[in-house]
Amino acid sequence: MPPRRRSPKTDALTPENLESLAAAVAEGRRATVYLVEATPSLGLPEGTSAKVVSVDGNTVTISPKGVNDELPFEAEELRMTRNPTSGATKATPPATEPAPVKVEIAEWTEPVAPPKPVKAAAVKPTTTPTPAPSRPVAAPKPPAARKGKKGPDSLSVTIHAGPDNDWSVTVTHGARRPGKAQPVSPESVSRAVRELGDDAVRDAVEAVISHAREEAAQRVAELSQQLEVARSTLAALEQKDAE
Structure with missing residues (x-):
């Protein structure tokens, strides 16, 4: 099974959760937990439910929904609820009042008549011959890039040992669900x-x-x-x- 990325979560299983889950399993009651993060190699999204099989210290062996296998997970990879607990919402800053606009009234004065324009002497403009535009040269069209052939999806191989020394192997292609477990010696x-x-x-x-x-x-x-x-x-x- 490929390694899973583990990061601390505030809603992960606590020691008290582990004790209650272990007690439920011992009494024969069904105990359910949920995945904190998605597991693409097994096709499991975040929040997938799983049945608790056993609790050993900080390790919880579960049987996720849709997977015909029992897998070990750490306590920080599981939580007791399907959805994560939401954090406190940010306080909305108070609206600020617009600054007052200052209006100044200028004292009215008698308008002054503009000066008469001076008639300028007519100047005959000189004409400069405009060169003929050159014909643009068409750039060569670059060859179309060849599309490479798509390679196969990623592959995950999981080996599982049962309590009676019965071994099995499961193959998972990409994000699809794992195939049926096959017995091996x-x-x-x-x-x-x-x-x-x-x-x-x-x-x-x-x-x-x-x-x-x-x-x-x-x-x-x-x-x-x-x-x-x-x-x-x-x-x-x-x-x-x-x-």
Whole structure:
């Protein structure tokens, strides 16, 4: 699953919210939270509702609406309401009264007659020949730019491990909804993460597989012990019948 951008939100889950959600899950009641931000790789817009599956410290495992999977989210990525809490509105500045206009009245005076115009001598203007306009040269038309072929949409691959060591992979194209989860073997997942060259991812996957391997070995030992007890009981019954 691609990394999600995490930013602090004032309406994110509080420790009290986490306690109430954990209590609801423990009592078998439905607990619902909402995404603070959109998750384009899964096609989830902001405010998408999700069912709470489990609460572990600051991590909440949810099943978002429209996604057939259980995903871990941090508390700051979730909130208790669909819409974010609105902030205080800005106070409207008081309207200012227009400044008064000062009007001055000038004292009336007798108008003075304008002087008579002086007749100027007629001057014959000289004519200058106007050159003929040059014919504009047409600039060459630039070639049309070729449109490049649109590349494929972005691709997200999500690997999920179930509680019984059952692994599945989900592929998401762009902002579309993820496809149906396909089961894969733990060995193929281990080989794939080794090829990635990321030590953190490899160690995380190996830790899950190692834990499942230890539980399987412990189960085999318990079944072997039960089988030995059953064999001893059967042998004792057969010996009693022979007598």
